[in-house]
Amino acid sequence: MxxxxxxxxxxxxxxxxxxxxxxxxxxxxxxxxxxxxxxxxxxxxxxxxxxxxxxxxxxxxxxxxxxxxxxxxxxxxxxxxxxxxxxxxxxxxxxxxxxxxxxxxxxxxxxxxxxxxxxxxxxxxxxxxxxxxxxxxxxxxxxxxxxxxxxxxxxxxxxxxxxxxxxxxxxxxxxxxxxxxxxxxxxxxxxxxxxxxxxxxxxxxxxxxxxxxxxxxxxxxxxxxxxxARTAAHAATAQGLLEALAQIDLQAVAQDERTLSHEALLMLDDDRALNLLRYWIRTCGLPAPSTARLKDAWRQLRTAREGHHLRIDHAGQALRSYRGKLYWEAGDSAEAADETALLERAVSELVWQGESIWHLPQWRGTFIFSDTSAGDPHAVPLALLEHAVLTVRSRRGGERLRRERSGPGRTLKNLFQEQGVPAWKRDVPLLFVGDELLFVPLLGVNQAAWTAFDVEHGAIAIDGRYLRIEWREDLLLA
Structure with a gap:
C-alpha cells in the first residue's frame, strides 16, 4: 500500500x-x-x-x-x-x-x-x-x-x-x-x-x-x-426559524394543499407575508422569485379589488385569485386575464358528415364526437348534428343555455359562476348548429337546441343514434 x-x-x-x-x-x-x-x-x-x-x-x-x-x-x-x-x-x-x-x-x-x-x-x-x-x-x-x-x-x-x-x-x-x-x-x-x-x-x-x-x-x-462557513451556518439556522414561522402562517392561511385565503394573507404584516409567499412558492415546486418581483406581487395582492383581474406571472405559471382563493395555474400572458378581455376569433364552419374530430387550431383544441347512449348528459342526436352547418364562434355576451329540457335558459356568465369557473377560463369555443347554441365546454349541451329541432322537425326517435360531444385542449390530447 x-x-x-x-x-x-x-x-x-x-x-x-x-x-x-x-x-x-x-x-x-x-x-x-x-x-x-x-x-x-x-x-x-x-x-x-x-x-x-x-x-x-x-x-x-x-x-x-x-x-x-x-x-x-x-x-x-x-x-x-x-x-x-x-x-x-x-x-x-x-x-x-x-x-x-x-x-x-x-x-x-x-x-x-x-x-x-x-x-x-x-x-x-x-x-x-x-x-x-x-x-x-x-x-x-x-x-x-x-x-x-x-x-x-x-x-x-x-x-x-x-x-x-x-x-x-x-x-x-x-x-x-x-x-x-x-x-x-x-x-x-x-x-x-x-x-x-x-x-x-x-x-x-x-x-x-x-x-x-x-x-x-x-x-x-x-x-x-x-x-x-460560520456565516453560512448562522444564516441556515435563521432561515430554518423563518421557515418554521412560514409553516405556522401557512396552516392559518392555507385553504387546502394548493390554495391560500386572500383575505387571511392580507392580515399579515409585510415582512411576514413576504416570508410566507416565498416559502409557499417553493412548496409549489416553483423557483424562488427575485426580491423585486416578490414585492411587486405583494403590492398587487394588497391593491387587487376584484380577484379575477389579478394575474401575476412567474416561471410559466400565473398566480390567480378567485372567490377569495389564491392559487397557481399553468398559463402565459397571452391568455385572457378576465372576462372583459375575451378574444374574438374567426368563425369556423363544418358541414358535419360523421367526423369524429374537429380540430380548431385558433382555439388550441379539438371537438370530439363519439357514440353514446341517450342517457348521457352530453349526448345529442345524430340527426341534430346533420340538421344544419356546425359553427364555432367566440362569446359575445348574453348567450343563454338550458341545462334541462324543461328548465329555464340562463346566461353563460351565471352558469360559469355557479360552476365556479374562473373568469379567465371562460374564453371557450361555442358550438352552434345553425343559429342555435348547441354545446359549451365546461357547461355541456344546450337542451334548448333539442326543443328548437323538435318544433321544426318533430320529436326525435328515442331509439335513434346519439353522439357525445367533448372539448379537449391540445395539451390533453394523446
Missing part, C-alpha cells in the same frame, strides 16, 4: 465519507455526481475505498457546452470502469434564455438529470463533491448579489428529498474539506482528472472570485473560509 494511504489528507477525506456512509442504511446504494474534475474524481475514488464499488454508481451529465464534452464522457466511463463502478451518463441540452445565467441554467438542468438517473438506478443517496472553497465562493457571491438568508446559508451538507427538488437525499461529504486537500489526495493516489477550460473564464462571476478575489483574501484574511 502506498505511504500516502495514512497521510492527513487521505484520513480527512476517508473519515468524512465514513461519517456520511454511517448516516445511511447498511444496504444503501450511493450515486455520485461525476464530472471528471478533481473534486468528483477524489469523491468517487474515496467512495470506492470506503463503501465498496458494488454500492456505487457514477453519474455523468453531458451538457455539450464544451467542444471536449465527448472526450470527458469517455474519460469518466474509463475512470469508473477501472474501479469496477457502474457508470451511467445522460445527455442534456441547456436552454439559452435572454436575461438568465447560462451557469444557473446548466446547474438546474444538471440536477434534474442527476435526479432522474438516481431514480433509474434506484439510488438511496446522491453524493456531491462540493468543498469548503466552493462554499466560501457561494456565500461571497450571494452576499454580493444582496441575497437573503437562504442564499447566505450557502450549500447544505445534507438535503432531504422533497417533491419540489430531489427524490433522494443529497449529501456533500467533503463540504468542510479544502480544495488544496482534495488536490493532495488526487496527487497522492496518482489520479487523472479533467480540467474544464471554462473554469478559467473570468467572465463568469464565480471564476472571477476564484482567480482574482480569493487569492487576495487568502493573503490578508487567511481564515476567511472558516469565517464564511
Amino acid at each position: 502506498t505511504p500516502f494511504a495514512d497521510s492527513p489528507a487521505d484520513r480527512l477525506i476517508t473519515e468524512a465519507l465514513g461519517v456520511a456512509l454511517a448516516a445511511l442504511p447498511a444496504s444503501a446504494r450511493i450515486a455520485l455526481a461525476f464530472s471528471g474534475g478533481v473534486d468528483s474524481s477524489v469523491l468517487l475514488d474515496a467512495a470506492v475505498r470506503v463503501a465498496g464499488a458494488a454500492r456505487c454508481v457514477a453519474l455523468h451529465i453531458h451538457h455539450g457546452l464544451s467542444p471536449n464534452a465527448d472526450e470527458w464522457l469517455v474519460h469518466c466511463a474509463a475512470f469508473a470502469q477501472a474501479r469496477g463502478v457502474t457508470f451511467a451518463a445522460s445527455r442534456v441540452e441547456v436552454p439559452r434564455i435572454a436575461g438568465e445565467s447560462l451557469e444557473a441554467m446548466a446547474r438546474e438542468v444538471r440536477y434534474r438529470a442527476l435526479d432522474a438517473l438516481c431514480q433509474t438506478h434506484q439510488a438511496d443517496a446522491l453524493w456531491l463533491g462540493q468543498h469548503a472553497d466552493d462554499q466560501a465562493e457561494t456565500v461571497l457571491l450571494q452576499l454580493l448579489r444582496g441575497s437573503g438568508l437562504a442564499g447566505l446559508a450557502g450549500m447544505a451538507a445534507e438535503r432531504l428529498p422533497d417533491d419540489a427538488a430531489a427524490s433522494v437525499v443529497r449529501m456533500r461529504p467533503v463540504l468542510h474539506v479544502l480544495r488544496a486537500q482534495l488536490e493532495q489526495y488526487a496527487a497522492g493516489w496518482n489520479l487523472r482528472w479533467i480540467e474544464d477550460e471554462s473554469n478559467a473564464d473570468t467572465r463568469y462571476a464565480r471564476n472571477a472570485l476564484r482567480h482574482e478575489v480569493v487569492p487576495v483574501l487568502t493573503v490578508h484574511f487567511p481564515g476567511f473560509r472558516d469565517a464564511l
Whole structure:
C-alpha cells in the first residue's frame, strides 16, 4: 500500500465519507455526481475505498457546452470502469434564455438529470463533491448579489428529498474539506482528472472570485473560509426559524394543499407575508422569485379589488385569485386575464358528415364526437348534428343555455359562476348548429337546441343514434 494511504489528507477525506456512509442504511446504494474534475474524481475514488464499488454508481451529465464534452464522457466511463463502478451518463441540452445565467441554467438542468438517473438506478443517496472553497465562493457571491438568508446559508451538507427538488437525499461529504486537500489526495493516489477550460473564464462571476478575489483574501484574511462557513451556518439556522414561522402562517392561511385565503394573507404584516409567499412558492415546486418581483406581487395582492383581474406571472405559471382563493395555474400572458378581455376569433364552419374530430387550431383544441347512449348528459342526436352547418364562434355576451329540457335558459356568465369557473377560463369555443347554441365546454349541451329541432322537425326517435360531444385542449390530447 502506498505511504500516502495514512497521510492527513487521505484520513480527512476517508473519515468524512465514513461519517456520511454511517448516516445511511447498511444496504444503501450511493450515486455520485461525476464530472471528471478533481473534486468528483477524489469523491468517487474515496467512495470506492470506503463503501465498496458494488454500492456505487457514477453519474455523468453531458451538457455539450464544451467542444471536449465527448472526450470527458469517455474519460469518466474509463475512470469508473477501472474501479469496477457502474457508470451511467445522460445527455442534456441547456436552454439559452435572454436575461438568465447560462451557469444557473446548466446547474438546474444538471440536477434534474442527476435526479432522474438516481431514480433509474434506484439510488438511496446522491453524493456531491462540493468543498469548503466552493462554499466560501457561494456565500461571497450571494452576499454580493444582496441575497437573503437562504442564499447566505450557502450549500447544505445534507438535503432531504422533497417533491419540489430531489427524490433522494443529497449529501456533500467533503463540504468542510479544502480544495488544496482534495488536490493532495488526487496527487497522492496518482489520479487523472479533467480540467474544464471554462473554469478559467473570468467572465463568469464565480471564476472571477476564484482567480482574482480569493487569492487576495487568502493573503490578508487567511481564515476567511472558516469565517464564511460560520456565516453560512448562522444564516441556515435563521432561515430554518423563518421557515418554521412560514409553516405556522401557512396552516392559518392555507385553504387546502394548493390554495391560500386572500383575505387571511392580507392580515399579515409585510415582512411576514413576504416570508410566507416565498416559502409557499417553493412548496409549489416553483423557483424562488427575485426580491423585486416578490414585492411587486405583494403590492398587487394588497391593491387587487376584484380577484379575477389579478394575474401575476412567474416561471410559466400565473398566480390567480378567485372567490377569495389564491392559487397557481399553468398559463402565459397571452391568455385572457378576465372576462372583459375575451378574444374574438374567426368563425369556423363544418358541414358535419360523421367526423369524429374537429380540430380548431385558433382555439388550441379539438371537438370530439363519439357514440353514446341517450342517457348521457352530453349526448345529442345524430340527426341534430346533420340538421344544419356546425359553427364555432367566440362569446359575445348574453348567450343563454338550458341545462334541462324543461328548465329555464340562463346566461353563460351565471352558469360559469355557479360552476365556479374562473373568469379567465371562460374564453371557450361555442358550438352552434345553425343559429342555435348547441354545446359549451365546461357547461355541456344546450337542451334548448333539442326543443328548437323538435318544433321544426318533430320529436326525435328515442331509439335513434346519439353522439357525445367533448372539448379537449391540445395539451390533453394523446
